[in-house]
Amino acid sequence: MESFVAQIVNGCALGGIYALFGIAFGMMFSTLGVLNAAMGSYASIAAIVGLFAADDLALPFSLALGIGVFYAAVIAVLVDQLAFQPLRRQGGGLISSLIASMGFWVILDGLAGYATRQPGLNFPVEIMPSFVIQFGQVQLPAMQIVSLGAIVLVTTGAYAVIARSRFGSAMRAVGYHPDTAAIAGVNVRRVAIYTALMSGGIAGLAGVLAGVTTGTFNAALGQGLMLKGMTAAVIGGYADVRLVAIAGILFGVVEVLCASYVPAGFRDGFAYVLLIGFLLLRHRSLLGGLRLGRT
Amino acid sequence: MQWLSDFWAAYGSLAGLAMVNAVFALACYATLSTGVLSFAPVAFGAVGGILAAQLVLHTTIPLALIVLCGGMAGLGFAMLLAPALLRVEGHWTALATVALVLVTRVVVRNVPALTGGDNGLTVTRPLSMAVPVVTLLCVMLGFRALHHSWYGIASRVVRDDPAVAAGLGINIRQTRLIGFGVSGFAGGLAGVLLVLVQQFVSPDSFYVHVAFVMITGAVIGGSFHWLGPVLGAIAVTLLPALTETLVPDSQDIGSGIALLLALVFLPRGLFDPRVVLLQLSLAQATRTRDPRYERR
Amino acid sequence: MTALVIDGLRKTFGGVKAVRDLSFTIEPGSVTGLMGPNGAGKSTVLDLVCGVTKPDAGSISIFGEDTAGLRADQVTRLGVARTYQVIRLTTGLTAVQQVITGCYLQRETSLLASILQMPWARQRRREIEDIAMYLLDRVGMADRADILAEAMSYGEQRRVEIARALGSNPMLLLLDEPTAGMNVQEADRIGTLIQALRDDGLSILLVEHSMRMVADYCDHAVVMNFGAKITEGPPADCLDDEKVQDAYFGRQRDADSQ
Ligand SMILES: Nc1ncnc2c1ncn2[C@@H]1O[C@H](COP(=O)(O)OP(=O)(O)O)[C@@H](O)[C@H]1O
Ligand SMILES: [Mg+2]
Secondary structure, eight states, X not given: OHHXXXXXXXXXXHHHHHHHHHHHHHHHHHHHOOOOTTHXXXXXXXXXXXXXXXXXSOOOHHHXXXXXXXXXXXXXXXXXXXXXXXXXXXXXXXXXXXXXXXXXXXHHHHHHHHHHOSSOEEOOXXXXXXXXXXXXXXXXXXXXXXXXXXXXXXXXXXXXXXIISHHHHHHHHXXXXXXXXXXXXXXXXXXXXXXXXXXXXXXXXXXXHHHHHHSEEOTTHHHHHHHHHHHHHHHHTSSOHHHXXXXXXXXXXXXXXXXXXXXXXXXXXXXXXXXXXXXXXXXXXXXXXXXXXXX | OHHXXXXXXXXXXXXXXXXXXXXXXHHHHXXXXXXXXXXXXXXHHHHHHHHHHHHHHHOOOOHHHHHHHHHHHHHXXXXXXXXXXXXXXXXXXXXXXXXXXXXXXXXXXXXXXXXXXXXXXXXXXXXXXXXXXXXXXXHHHHHHHHHHSHHHHHHHHHHHOHHHHHHTTXXXXXHHHHHHHHHHHHHHHHHHHHHHHHTEEOXXXXXXXXXXXXXXXXXXXXXXXXXXXXXXXXXXXXXXXXXXXXXXXXXXXXXXXXXXXXXXXXXXXXXXXXXXXXXXXXXXHHHSSOXXXXXX | OOSEEEEEEEEEETTEEEEEEEEEEEOTTOEXXXXXXXXXXXXXXXXXXXXXXXXXXXXXXXXXXXXXXXXXXXXXXXXXXXXXXXXXXXXXXBHHHHHHHHGXXXXXXXXXXXXXXXXXXXXXXXXXXXXXXXHHHHTTOGGGTTSBGGGSOHHHHHHHHHHHHHTTOOSEEXXXXXXXXXXXXXXHHHHHHHHHHHHTTOEEEEEESOHHHHHHHOSEEEEEETTEEEEEEOHHHHHHOHHHHIIIIIHHHHHHHO
């Protein structure tokens, strides 16, 4: 029984990381209409930079995490301004921005591979927070607490910004119809920059946490994260961060529980099949009843 | 003829790969020209290529027949998937096909009988240069015929404005299904060629990098005429070889940059028949009676 | 048989009642003018007739066939063709190529024969090219056949669009403000063309903002405002109708007096 509860908690922590990524991906799509294939690279880069900070600069974990997130956010803004902004101005649709993001995916992954050169990277164990909290029979290792805390904080924060703040209403206006929003006096470019900044930072957070949780990782870390995060976003219906968070966490739990029954090689396939299934069989999301796609 | 075999020995594999990629890019163009971005040709290629590998290893069927079988297998797979893929809106089709590429790899890795699992399979069958050359030429001729057919006419309208196409009596879904069929056949052929040219197949033969080369070729070369993807794919194959000599280990970074530059500065690609037509039209428009014209 | 019967048609776009309880018919071989101020719902009616958008309620039948449940391309096959208020020609095609796309339904060639360029397919293609040239000639654009449509003036593009619509050899032609942005001479040429087409037996629904065009070239007029029909009858009577005068000038008068 304890092991079952521990597995559930484990799944929640893992799913929380997927959910973080899903929120980042969904935010970019629902606001700016970009299906950003480069987002996985933001996560990889954040993990690698975080590792450099922790390893070579011997910074404490919290600082390393912050530096990784910061890097990812800056890169996200750069990519947005270099590639998506000119395409937005030309009125290129979703497809051209998707293709552009694939270009950046290759470039950033190439750079990340260039920077690391090693097949496997590890966060040094000594700097990791290593406490364990005992809940009755169940033990909560520190990293799981960090992941769970991160998803709760980010979900509440992002929800507060999008649904409650003035800036959030500008974001929603741009997501609904950029031209109309511009006519109504919204500074679309500013919204784009801040949205890219936030989503890049959240993707980076997911990347560092995934890097730590995975143990040994490489520059391809983001690719796997991206597919699972994207699946969470598709299932959760993009626009509402709370639903994406729930979908991501459920996805993590199901994955952990299935691990005992599904052969190891097929475990990733599970995510992809779920993604295709949701894309093809339902035009609406499971949780939200929102239409997939922008109005 | 000596220089020819020397050339083949030195650059044969690169030239062969360029031709393979050209066929892949055409397979991508086949759906793109009906307004559907799909990475499914990678999966069609996997079906064709793995079938070809098995046929080479276990039978003595002539190569031409193997190539054809691969194409037919790709076509069959495409027709199986297309109805489902076309149910969703455009950009979701693209995403679903990305996931399809990833699923394909998972399946191939876990069924060792197909490609020998992670280690891959060596496919030994001496290959004359004629096979990829002839296949590419046939595919190009096929695309040329399609371009001039009523299907080609319909697809141009469907891509430009589906609502207008429906208003002209064009069945959008049917047009796109045909596009998928063509894509499946060309993708299957490309898969066979890839296996034959590399004389090797593994789960990684048909993966995201093929999708990237395919779309980059079609975008850089231009996706408004069948010649564009061919030129683009050749450029994209040679580009890494070139940048590698300048910047070692640069991998696909050069292609990525070329893709971005093309998207922003050459949105219709290198080869665009419209540019020529526009020049002619503008010249003629100023010559004939009505000097008022507008550029879009 | 009646060319078009619209009965109790209704369409709402998220709160905006674009068309409400609209009913009218078009007699075969006549030109019906559909008038109304901007935003009255005229273009929406055309979209509904073509099956591009589906009505919330009401029925449409074209030459006796109910269009409920038909896709837009199936509706086109009943013999309907249209032009658009905002020109929607295909990018990158010359005038004659545009009209050939319009002839799609007249191709009479199987897919395979067309791809393999069988002799009869080539023969039919040449005939289609002749038809396209004839249609361009009809709209006065024959000398511009090989010019890219986007290099043409606005009025010329409109004429190419009409030729494209005629390509499918329709029995019911829907024209959405074909003279918008044209000067009086150009508009009159379109008017004359419309009457010539009617004399050939076509039934035409002419959406027009301009009262003059309706008065001069239509046999029958339907006037809409805020999605509903306000009156219907011979054009001259309609234009004199007080409600029509109000719809067109009333609001402006009110605004001026405020
Ligand atoms: N696709 C649509 N979505 C939302 N509203 C629409 C749409 N099409 C038309 N409308 C609204 O319906 C009303 C009628 O529009 P329209 O038919 O274009 O008028 P008209 O052609 O008579 O000028 C307008 O208020 C317009 O804003
Ligand atoms: Mg209108």
